Amino acid sequence: MKQDENLIGSEGREQWGSRFGFIMAAAGSAIGLGNIWKFPYIAGNNGGGAFVLVYLVILFSIAVPVLLAEMTIGRHGQKNPVGAFKALAKNQSWKWVGAIGVISGFLILAFYSVVAGWTLSYIAKSVTGSLVGLDPKELEGSFVAVLTGSFEPIFWHLVVMVSTVAIVIGGVQAGIERWSKILMPALFVIIILLVLRSVTLEGAMAGVSFYLKPDFSELTGKGILEALGHSFFTLSLGMGTMITYGSYLSKKEKLPQAVASVALMDTGIALLAGLAIFPAVFAFGLAPDKGPGLVFITLPAVFNQMPLGQLFSSLFFGLLAVAALTSAISMLEVVVAYFVDEQKWSRMKASIFSGAVIFVLGVPAAMANGPLAEFTIFGRNYFDFLDYITATIMLPLGGLLTCIFLGYVWGADKALKEVTNDNTIQFKLASVWIGLLKYLAPVGIILVLAKGLGIFD
Numbered sequence: 001m002k003q004d005e006n007l008i009g010s011e012g013r014e015q016w017g018s019r020f021g022f023i024m025a026a027a028g029s030a031i032g033l034g035n036i037w038k039f040p041y042i043a044g045n046n047g048g049g050a051f052v053l054v055y056l057v058i059l060f061s062i063a064v065p066v067l068l069a070e071m072t073i074g075r076h077g078q079k080n081p082v083g084a085f086k087a088l089a090k091n092q093s094w095k096w097v098g099a100i101g102v103i104s105g106f107l108i109l110a111f112y113s114v115v116a117g118w119t120l121s122y123i124a125k126s127v128t129g130s131l132v133g134l135d136p137k138e139l140e141g142s143f144v145a146v147l148t149g150s151f152e153p154i155f156w157h158l159v160v161m162v163s164t165v166a167i168v169i170g171g172v173q174a175g176i177e178r179w180s181k182i183l184m185p186a187l188f189v190i191i192i193l194l195v196l197r198s199v200t201l202e203g204a205m206a207g208v209s210f211y212l213k214p215d216f217s218e219l220t221g222k223g224i225l226e227a228l229g230h231s232f233f234t235l236s237l238g239m240g241t242m243i244t245y246g247s248y249l250s251k252k253e254k255l256p257q258a259v260a261s262v263a264l265m266d267t268g269i270a271l272l273a274g275l276a277i278f279p280a281v282f283a284f285g286l287a288p289d290k291g292p293g294l295v296f297i298t299l300p301a302v303f304n305q306m307p308l309g310q311l312f313s314s315l316f317f318g319l320l321a322v323a324a325l326t327s328a329i330s331m332l333e334v335v336v337a338y339f340v341d342e343q344k345w346s347r348m349k350a351s352i353f354s355g356a357v358i359f360v361l362g363v364p365a366a367m368a369n370g371p372l373a374e375f376t377i378f379g380r381n382y383f384d385f386l387d388y389i390t391a392t393i394m395l396p397l398g399g400l401l402t403c404i405f406l407g408y409v410w411g412a413d414k415a416l417k418e419v420t421n422d423n424t425i426q427f428k429l430a431s432v433w434i435g436l437l438k439y440l441a442p443v444g445i446i447l448v449l450a451k452g453l454g455i456f457d
């Protein structure tokens with residue numbers, strides 16, 4: 001790889017302006033609805049603390065090594081996922097792994113943006129006070145109305161896509177990085193405020209112990225696979241997001257440190273989200289196992305009983321919207337980077353075109369729980385179908401092929417040379433990393449895939 005030096009900033013490719021900016025952008029991608037909406041309820045359904053422990057072990061032994069793999073491939077290739085695999089592999093078929101990623105980007109964002117839209121709808125409801133005074137039954141009705149509406153979900157989906165496109169048009173530094181540097185610190189402040197409010201309520205400790213006290217009797221094989229699947233989703237792995245973000249990283253930055261910061265922040269926010277939610281839920285005697293309705297039904301009921309509830313409700317849904325937006329940005333960037341690098345489109349054209357296509361793909365997802373509920377693909381409504389083929393099939397497949405590519409095709413030597421900045425920095429865990437990527441991660445991912453395909457349950 002003698003052309004290494006020439007790759008630095010090749011073709012005037014944009015780079016992150018600072019290490020802090022890059023970390024905020026990558027953490028912004030990782031920290032999303034997965035952390036705040038999903039993690040607390042799957043932990044709640046799977047034995048609380050026991051699940052959290054298993055999740056941490058899996059996250060650091062399987063998902064984090066894959067995160068480092070993606071960033072390493074990206075920084076070496078200095079391209080979108082399709083271009084990066086083309087640049088690194090002799091056999092050009094590997095570019096299809098990148099292509100699966102780009103296609104996943106279209107499909108995931110189509111429904112992720114719909115959920116992000118629900119959070120905007122809840123900001124509006126909180127700020128205008130339309131949830132105030134509703135009892136839990138009425139709050140459920142109000143969530144069902146958002147889900148099953150025809151105009152409202154499409155409207156908010158449009159708002160999310162327009163905002164995402166507007167930020168991505170700005171480019172790596174002036175768009176993604178600038179906004180991440182504002183939005184992520186805001187997210188940290190809001191979540192800390194919410195945790196402080198929640199754990200100081202009377203009766204909050206019951207919620208803390210529900211969430212953190214390990215109850216291994218509640219933990220099942222299914223729960224462990226759920227932890228594995230979620231560890232992938234939460235770090236935005238399997239579709240080349242981190243390849244793309246890594247491709248804008250300077251050759252001077254230290255990849256292992258960057259990966260560690262992103263993983264720790266992602267974990268920290270997931271844990272804090274549970275601490276913001278469960279103590280309050282217990283303090284007001286509500287059920288902690290409402291699953292997906294936890295943040296949209298149970299929490300508003302909590303806010304209704306809390307002093308300054310309307311303020312905290314607005315803050316909470318603002319937090320959720322920020323988390324969702326910075327993740328949506330990273331999904332769109334994968335697609336845009338592909339059109340810019342491979343098809344030589346302008347960033348403006350690539351952003352508007354991709355955003356418009358994703359908006360259209362998402363419209364049936366916005367209607368899938370309402371007017372289009374009868375329309376099913378393989379027994380799932382359109383929304384659940386998109387979720388299923390991406391999060392359960394395409395992302396694990398992309399992650400698996402990424403491990404195999406790095407471990408067996410591109411090779412440990414070249415990868416380690418990139419990770420250690422040409423042997424100028426130390427990476428003590430080098431052999432552990434390669435071992436985990438070559439053996440443990442593929443086995444774990446194959447189990448998740450097999451379960452997703454219904455081979456066992």
Ligand code: TRP
Nearest residue numbers: 030032033034035233234236327
């Ligand atoms: N990690 C985000 C979350 O937890 C979701 C996400 C963003 C994502 N970009 C991704 C998931 C790319 C998979 C692939 O909500």
